[in-house]
Amino acid sequence: MVVLPRMFVIRFETRYDESRMSETFNHCLGLRYFSKSDIRYILDITQQIKLGLFAPNLNKAMVVSVFFEPSTRTRLSFEIAVNRCNGQPYTIDVSTSSLSKGESLVDMMNTIAVMGASALVVRHSDAGVPHFLHEQLRIPVINAGDGYHEHPTQGLLDVFTMEDHLGEMKNKRVLICGDIAHSRVAKSNIWALLALGANVIVCGPPNLLPTELADFGVECTHDIDSVIGTVDVVNMLRIQFERQSGIVMPSLAEYRSKYGLTLDRYHQLQPHAIVCHPGPINRGIELDSEVADGKQTVILDQVKNGVLLRMAVLHALLKGNQ
Numbered sequence: 390m391v392v393l394p395r396m397f398v399i400r401f402e403t404r405y406d407e408s409r410m411s412e413t414f415n416h417c418l419g420l421r422y423f424s425k426s427d428i429r430y431i432l433d434i435t436q437q438i439k440l441g442l443f444a445p446n447l448n449k450a451m452v453v454s455v456f457f458e459p460s461t462r463t464r465l466s467f468e469i470a471v472n473r474c475n476g477q478p479y480t481i482d483v484s485t486s487s488l489s490k491g492e493s494l495v496d497m498m499n500t501i502a503v504m505g506a507s508a509l510v511v512r513h514s515d516a517g518v519p520h521f522l523h524e525q526l527r528i529p530v531i532n533a534g535d536g537y538h539e540h541p542t543q544g545l546l547d548v549f550t551m552e553d554h555l556g557e558m559k560n561k562r563v564l565i566c567g568d569i570a571h572s573r574v575a576k577s578n579i580w581a582l583l584a585l586g587a588n589v590i591v592c593g594p595p596n597l598l599p600t601e602l603a604d605f606g607v608e609c610t611h612d613i614d615s616v617i618g619t620v621d622v623v624n625m626l627r628i629q630f631e632r633q634s635g636i637v638m639p640s641l642a643e644y645r646s647k648y649g650l651t652l653d654r655y656h657q658l659q660p661h662a663i664v665c666h667p668g669p670i671n672r673g674i675e676l677d678s679e680v681a682d683g684k685q686t687v688i689l690d691q692v693k694n695g696v697l698l699r700m701a702v703l704h705a706l707l708k709g710n711q
């Protein structure tokens with residue numbers, strides 16, 4: 390298993406930040422590297438697929454998924470997306486792979502690549518692993534979540550779902566609330582929403598909210614009640630207990646009372662506003678159960694759109710196979 394030193398991650402992040410994506414997609418590593426037109430291109434293909442106007446065809450290309458962290462939505466939706474695009478999906482079970490016999494990550498991935506993989510989908514607890522593999526293998530790599538760095542297809546499916554309900558995100562107010570510091574979803578949402586011209590507000594406890602985000606034009610607050618009635622979208626995040634040691638709040642009940650989307654707060658939303666959550670949800674902590682199932686809540690739309698969005702990303706990366 391490769392564990393990347395922090396400097397290594399920063400070096401890769403800096404390099405990719407300098408050379409942004411273009412119309413020729415060769416990776417989906419993070420939305421920080423996507424221009425507005427890159428994002429709009431993916432959203433437009435997704436819309437065409439949704440309307441039945443376009444059906445990607447991967448022409449039997451092999452897409453291999455390797456998840457070093459648990460997943461339900463992302464892993465299954467990639468498998469379904471590859472199938473629907475006439476590709477061949479394969480998923481490595483990491484726990485029974487030869488990594489347990491001491492094989493290095495690069496040797497394993499090279500082995501997968503020479504068996505004919507056209508693209509890799511990778512989730513890893515360390516930031517930078519998908520970037521590293523993209524450099525090593527020279528085949529398209531899709532980041533399915535790396536540490537608390539990025540989760541680009543989640544960010545894209547979130548903004549697609551927001552626009553599906555509300556129209557273009559330019560000048561819309563989006564509140565992202567919860568454990569911002571440890572959330573890769575928050576980062577990908579922020580980059581995509583800023584690129585599309587939305588006003589982004591982040592809210593969370595002081596120890597879970599990096600105020601450096603203000604440098605990128607993001608409004609930071611610890612007071613959800615001061616903004617809840619003014620926004621078009623609330624994107625609620627769970628506390629990433631797996632990325633922290635120690636207790637971050639005196640109690641979960643206090644966290645809910647200060648930062649949760651309780652039923653009382655839900656009733657303060659504007660009538661057109663929507664509630665998003667990337668899942669998995671923790672009912673009774675960041676979302677009251679009635680809110681999770683409420684009429685303004687679009688969590689299951691996000692899941693459905695996730696398959697279509699991933700079909701669009703696969704098309705953008707592998708259209709040379711068609």
Ligand code: CP
Binds near residue numbers: 459534543667668
């Ligand atoms: N939203 C998300 O990434 O969910 P999974 O962990 O179930 O893939």
